[in-house]
Amino acid sequence: MDLPRRVVSLCMAVAAFCAATNLGAADIGVAWEGKSGMADKVMAGFDEAIKGQGITVEYQKNLANIEELKKVIARFEKEKAAMVILRSTGAEVFLTHRPAIPTFLGACNNPPRQARRGKEHAGTRG
Secondary structure, X not given: OOHHHHHHHHHHHHHHHHHHOOOOOEEEEEEEEOOOHHHHHHHHHHHHHHOOOOEEEEEEEEEOOHHHHHHHHHHHHXXXXXXXXXXXXXXXXXXXXXXXXXXXXXXXXXXXXXXXXXXXXXOOOO
């Protein structure tokens, strides 16, 4: 799949996540650790997809490290209706942390080793 189609597909998945969680007029948080041109592209498409749906988005981009991302996630869990966490480093956080609000993990090109092996982790429901 070429890059534009992947970006569109991910944007549609995130927009579907918002619709499926019945966010309606809601406040969500989006965050990622490190610089990422792909995350910027995905979020530009996401903004376009949710335009006019009454969803307010707070972005925490290019966070310095995973510890900063963990702090943002903890705050989002207290203040937001849902969150979108991008990049493989974001996925790593949820190997040991079960999210307290609806959470979409995306734009993960290099999933954590445990997830690639199919190991069960704290974020798995079921």
